[in-house]
Amino acid sequence: MNVAVPVFRRSRTSKVVDRLMRGVLWAIALTFVAVLILFVGAILKQGWPVLNLGFLTKMPETLDAGGGIKPQIFNSIYLVVLSLGISLPVGLGAGIYMAAYAGQGRALRFLRLCIETLAATPSIVLALFGMIVFVQAMGWSFSIRSGALTLALLNIPVITRVTEVSLLAVPRELKEASYGLGATKLQTILKVALPYAATGILTGLVLTAGRAFGESAILVFTAxxxxxxQFPDFRLTVPGETLSVHLWYVTSDGTLPDAREIAAGTAAVMILVLLTLNLLVRLVDRAIRRRTR
Amino acid sequence: MPQAPEVSIAAASEGGYPVLEDGLSPAGAGAPAFKHSRLQRLADRWAHLGFLVCSLLVVGLIGGILYFLATRGLAAFLPMAGNTGRTLSFSEVFLSTDWAPSSDRFGILPFIAGSLGVTGLALLIAAPAGVLTGVFIAKMAPAWMRNLMRQVMDLLVGIPSVVYGIFGLTVVLPLVSRTWLADAPASGFAVSALILAVMIVPTIVSLSTDAFESLPAALDEGAQALGSSRWQAIWRVLIPAARPRLLTAMVLGLGRAIGEAMAVQMVIGNNPQWVALMRESTDRAPFLRALFTPAATLTTELVQELPNTAAGSTWNNVLFAMGLLLYLLTMVLILATRRLGRGKEA
Known part of the structure; x- marks a missing residue:
């Protein structure tokens, strides 16, 4: 680190500047706190009058006011579960490979580069890929299966990374003890390392679920x-509009007379779900910390 | 017993998982050899293969996305099979601001400029705010504030882009147009960039917090021992020392901003003719005017027009070319972070 040795002058100005900048830093940080509170507050306040049992359990209307979001709630959950079901094995496998098999050379660096690139790929680009491959080439058109597979592409890099990091955090002594007891590498990974890393992976999984739940660009072009x-419709071949897509679609389409209200209610439902997920992660995290202490 | 096994484990393993895969002793010479059944050895080998396949799938995806986007995107410029559209030249697409697909004119410069403009503005807000928040969390805030800020950033990053979009549409746009623009519509770069800035700030904050926390403590202590004030240490020692990683944070924030589609689409106004509109305007405050002109970006135009175009048409091909451009940009940005990272090690 080539930082030239600086000369610090302690003058009255430097003291004033120091105090001023402390204030500025606090102000910036508190601004973000305020932005979040304002944001969540505004979304919940707008959505509150719309939120009732009827809104959550009615089918949507296409032209009249007063529609609900029942199938969208179902589709959101269904698509998140399906996409996680596809991406979990792949992500776990790739994460295990990177942590335990890839060594430390070129192969690992290249894999990391690929994972990072996939993680940074804009979801609209993934959407185009899904549209070409699943919607058009496979002839699946806009359907749950096209959506779930494309959404899985969004999850895979996150799950891989979380798995790799969690596995690398397993204490070396634990693994050595396992080998010392005569376990094979696979046994060590499956019976010692993965259980130890499970909580970390689970936390990552919940966060991934939250991201998939909120994703819209991918699903507009694939699901x-x-x-x-019908309700509930488990078929993989039917279109599956989710909450986030519904929110966007009613806002930009504009044929519904109560599009504003529907959008506000949907946004409030999504925020509530995500707050709950966040709380869940926090509780799990706290429980683990208490246990390991 | 000789000490050799421990040494060889340390040397041959990555994170405690031996790299040897003979299914026998992982520790190499000197360690006791355990006998495993044929089944166990087989399981080990097949599992290895399975994990390898998963990783190769990820590598394949990177190539696959490139291949499929290229077949559709390049069809705009090269005569390809199944292509019903006209073959365009690079210059009439990338160097023209004239976007009129129904009259067969496909200049995408307005979208490239729009993407760069809105991303640049967002970064102008988010980069300083993010880095300063990062240093605040790492080096100044008391523990309770640090925890609070972590939670705030976690929540901000978890909010879906459509919810950001609806917030911009129903809260920020009306507020801005009522307060500053005498009820003129406020959609355009300014509000889009503001929303984008909030969306990418968590990325920059979390990466720059890591950057500051991983600096050797001696740096901070040394500066203070030389008589620096808190701010002097931050400004003249810590920020310069963390610079490569701070730049990486900004590049990744930039990547997120340029790829964001839905939130921006909902507030930017979606006007492909914004360059022409600005050229015509005879306003006395052109800069301010530019900030509130309804515009369009690469991503918003894809969301806006892709559903209305037929596969294989020139229009459709050009839209896929825009997607290809975004993908190539992502790759360039990731490689740039690698360069920056190498600078740090040197």
Whole structure:
């Protein structure tokens, strides 16, 4: 680190500047706190009058006011579960490979580069890929399966990274003890390392679920902007509009007379779900810390 | 017993997982050899293969995305099979501001400029605020404030882009247009950049907090021993020392901003003709005017127009070319972070 040795002058100005900048830093930080409170507050306040049991359990309307978001709630959960079901094995496998098999040379560096690139790829680009491959080339059109597979691409790098980091954090003594007891490498990974890393991976999984739940760009182009008229519709071949897509679609489409209210209510539901997920992660985290202490 | 096994484990393993995969003793010479059944050895080998396949899938995805986007995106410029559209020249696409697909004119410069403009503005807000918040969390805030800020950033990063969009549409836009613009519509770069800045600030904050926390404590202590005030140490020692990682944080923030689609689409106004509109305007405050002109970016135009175009048409091909451009940009940015990281080690 080549930092030239500085000369610090302690003058009255430097003291004033110091105090001023402390104030500025506090102000910036508190601004973000205020932004968050304002944000969540505004979304909940707008959505509150709309939120009732009818809104959550009614089917949506196409032209009239008063529609609900029941199938969208179902589709959101269904798509998150499906996409995690696809991306979890791949992400776990790739994460295990990177932590335990790839060594430390070129292969690992290249894999990391690929994971980082995939993580940084804009979701609209993933959406285009899903549209070309699943919607058009495979002929699946806008459907749950196209959406789930494309959404999985968004999850894979996050799960891989979390798995790798959690596995590398397993204490060396634990693994050595396992080998010392005569376990094979696979046994050590499955029976010692993974259970130890499980809580870290689980936390990452919940965060991934939250991200997938909020994703919209990918699903607009792969799962479509229509929800099935049946409920519950588990078919993989029907279009599956989620909450976030619905929120965007009613806002930009503008045929619904109560689009504003529907959007506000949907946004409030999404914020509430995400706050709950966040709280869940925090509680799990705290429980683990208490246990390991 | 000789000490050799421990040494060889340390040398041959990565994070405590031996790299040897003979299914026998992981520790190499000197360690006791355990006998494993054929089944166990087989399971070990097949599992290795399975994990390898998963990783290769990720590598394949990177190539696959590039391949499929290229087949569609490059069809705009090269005669390709299944292509019903006209073949365009690079200059009439990348160097023209004239976007009129229905009259067969496909200049995407307005979208490139729009993406760069809105991203640049967002970074102008988010980079200083993010780095300063990072140093605040790492080096100044009391413990309770540090925890609070972590939670705030976690929540901000978890809010979906459509919710940011609806917030911008229903709260920020009306507020700005009522307060400063005498009820003129406020959609355009300014509000989009503001929303984007809040969206990318958590990325910059968390990476720059890490950067400051990983600096050797001696740096901070030394500065203070030389008589620096808190701010002098931050400004003249800590920030310069963390510079490569701070730049990486900004590059990753930039990547997030340039790829964001839905939130921006909901507030920017979606006007592909914004360059022409600005050129015509005879306002006395052109800069301010520019900030509140409804505009469009690469991502917003994709969201806006892709559903309305037929696959294989020139229009559709050009839109995929815009997607390809975004993807290539991502790769360049990731490689740039590698360069910056190497600078740190040197």
């Amino acid at each position: 479509g902007t229509n929800a099935s008229a």
